[in-house]
Amino acid sequence: MTKSTFHSHSRFDDGQEELEAYIESALTKNFQVFGFSAHAPVNFETDWTMPLESFEEYIDTTKFLKEKYKDKIEIYTGLETDYYPGCTDWRRKKGIEYTIGAVHFLLDEQTGKYLPLDGTREEFEETLEYGFRNDIHALFKAYFSQIREMLMKMPPNIVAHLDVIRKNNSGNTFFDEDDKVYREEVLKTLDIISLTNTIVEVNTGGISRGYVSTPYPSIWVLEACRDMDIPIMVNSDSHHPDSIDFYYDEAYAILKSIGINKQRILYKNEWCDVSL
Ligand SMILES: [Zn+2]
Numbered sequence: 686m687t688k689s690t691f692h693s694h695s696r697f698d699d700g701q702e703e704l705e706a707y708i709e710s711a712l713t714k715n716f717q718v719f720g721f722s723a724h725a726p727v728n729f730e731t732d733w734t735m736p737l738e739s740f741e742e743y744i745d746t747t748k749f750l751k752e753k754y755k756d757k758i759e760i761y762t763g764l765e766t767d768y769y770p771g772c773t774d775w776r777r778k779k780g781i782e783y784t785i786g787a788v789h790f791l792l793d794e795q796t797g798k799y800l801p802l803d804g805t806r807e808e809f810e811e812t813l814e815y816g817f818r819n820d821i822h823a824l825f826k827a828y829f830s831q832i833r834e835m836l837m838k839m840p841p842n843i844v845a846h847l848d849v850i851r852k853n854n855s856g857n858t859f860f861d862e863d864d865k866v867y868r869e870e871v872l873k874t875l876d877i878i879s880l881t882n883t884i885v886e887v888n889t890g891g892i893s894r895g896y897v898s899t900p901y902p903s904i905w906v907l908e909a910c911r912d913m914d915i916p917i918m919v920n921s922d923s924h925h926p927d928s929i930d931f932y933y934d935e936a937y938a939i940l941k942s943i944g945i946n947k948q949r950i951l952y953k954n955e956w957c958d959v960s961l
């Protein structure tokens with residue numbers, strides 16, 4: 686078993702603590718591999734992405750840690766990148782070894798406003814009402830078609846929290862995952878994922894922050910990944926060194942219970958399948 690995460694945030698973006706605190710925690714929790722994935726800078730003002738001015742320091746710090754801990758743990762430098770009209774392609778920037786591609790918001794072409802998808806419940810309500818006139822099907826289509834466009838135009842190594850739009854949907858407040866349109870959108874997206882050789886992450890971050898009770902994506906989506914031979918990877922999307930393996934044992938057990946026994950990770954500088 687190779688314990689790893691490729692999804693983590695720190696004081697460089699919207700997480701807490703220095704990068705080194707994550708490595709110290711990873712060593713006490715017996716990780717073999719740790720990846721940093723600060724939110725890449727975006728071209729508008731936010732309080733959650735890494736400022737462009739910090740990019741160099743981020744790269745230098747991860748490089749320093751890589752060297753310092755090379756006999757104890759493998760460290761990789763990545764970014765969680767947002768896909769939106771006019772976004773920067775970070776995939777081949779110097780020092781970047783992998784990207785996790787995400788859609789956290791949609792651009793409202795009429796107003797030029799960015800509509801958050803993974804914020805608070807109130808923010809989701811606002812996005813649905815003002816961006817989509819309360820048409821949840823239109824929101825599904827807009828979200829998943831943005832993911833598909835990302836996969837076709839700028840495929841990342843890993844797709845972030847594929848069904849993050851269910852973040853505020855506990856008790857089916859906004860929709861039912863059995864909804865035909867929802868399922869079609871998810872499955873259409875998995876088709877593109879399988880063609881682009883992208884990894885679907887199993888993300889426990891929504892649980893550690895108290896939004897959802899199961900990892901992203903839902904079990905039925907993971908079963909479809911299994912059937913389509915789409916590789917998965919378990920990530921904690923942690924924003925604090927203490928939560929880097931939050932819900933890991935449970936996530937591994939869920940995966941094994943549906944017949945997924947391996948994950949695809951960067952290991953010894955190669956993408957390879959390792960057992961769970
Ligand atoms: Zn994210």
Ligand SMILES: [Zn+2]
Binds near residue numbers: 693694922
């Ligand atoms: Zn994240």
